[in-house]
Amino acid sequence: MARSVPPTHRRRRSALPAVTAGATALALAGTGLALFAGGASAAAGNLVANGGFETGTLAGWTCTATASAVSTPVHSGSYALQAVPTSSDSAQCTQTVSVQPSSSYTLSSWVQGPYVYLGASGTGGTDPSAWSNQTSWNQLSTSFTTGASTTSVTLYLHGWYGQGAYTADDVTLTGPAGAGTPTPTPSTAPPTTAPPTTAPPTTAPPTTAPPTTAPPTTAPPTTPPPSSGSLPKHLLTGYWQDFDNGATDQKLSAVQSAYDIIAVSFANADPAKAGGITFAIDPALATGLGGYTDAQFRADIAAKHAAGKKVVLSVGGQNGAITVGDATSAANFADSAYALIQSYGFDGVDIDLENGVNATYLAQSLHTLAARVGPGFVLTMAPQTIDMYNTSGAYFQLALATKDILTVVNTQFYNSGGMNGCDGKVYNQGTVDFITSQICTHIEGGLDPSQVGIGVPASGKAAGSGYVSSTVVNNALDCLATGTNCGSFVPPAKWPTIRGAMAWSTNWDAANGNDFSTNVGAHVHAMP
16 A cells, blocks of 8 residues: 555555456457468477567567567577556567467466566467566466367467566477477577576466365454454444555544544554564654544553454555565564564554565464454454465465454455455456456455455545446345346356455545445445
């Protein structure tokens, strides 16, 4: 979440969240580009035309934004592809290649840049993808098996909206040549850079939903501390800003009554202790409110408890560079979070880390914290959409590793572009289908429906993209819970215990006439 003046929105940062590698490529799968043997750097057996860009042009490729063959930087030979994304275009380059049905293929490319994606669509099976965000050359590699009637696939490379240029070189597809594919040209310039010792992170768009994992035998904790009251079956979560960024400034006491969980945003990294966190009301906010003391804030937490609300401390946001990556930092996180919970009366924590998580050590730390706090501990999360795209992601792994203490995951369904749903089809953000198809992935990936919620911006100014009206949120809840008011995507099951919805933020909600808390809040609380 940004702490500056507009444009401000939840989790907007210098590096935008990653999106599915196949989202935009699918739309170009049928372009049928002409192929030819193009470039001395094409490896023996390579089916990609001009895979090394040694023609000095983009011959054989179709690109959607500013792209060219450049002489530097290159991985091998004399040229490489360089493309520059814009705020509305991911700078995608595609090539359609003839293949044989029911055959195995390996796709690879050397790449560098803030975000680079490599993949194939239209394979007739599980469409593969891989991505990295390294500034030095690194090799992406993935594989797939074509369907029984597949005769062509579309290969793609792209970056991410508004980010820096990416570079790609030595793109190869190896496997049986399809009908009409020209004889590949042998390589005259083999790769000169060794593969990295640590593989970059990869994600693969699911084309079938993974097997459903049974709900945990121990339900998420709902028994609160004596002073706090109980959480409802369906609930509304809102993030309260302890800083001013153009939204309506609020004291905690002014947070709309419809919110059942209030996430105080944000705790900061303790510069003196790895993994440690600190918290204090932003002095600028206090000044803007005509004075808001620490004692008043603590009293407001107690008043929210008396009204049956939960107040958690959100960890992270845009500026929250908090790393829990080893046993020492895990202990520091648990110690410092527990101290703040004891001091202020927080009911738990919200994990809102945007710069990567270590599922093993953070889960260890959260379990330690939960044991200290006791049965009233509340744990919420608000990952970016890409973080919950499939179960191989670290954030998804964290959610699964903490299922026994997890209250709700409210994924941010915004700033995301188009992504594959659990049925393998691409859905664009800002729609009922996008929300419901992603929720399907979360549940079929192993989370219980009662641990899954919908995260959206409370107004059009609260996010860079993906704002939806309260009607869309309510329709998505109905679709997930009862199978009604769905779009073209209909979930494979009804999940009547779906937990609810979240807004960034209560402040932006107030600036938007309390539309979210009034309309979505009433709908959530009326769900059976």
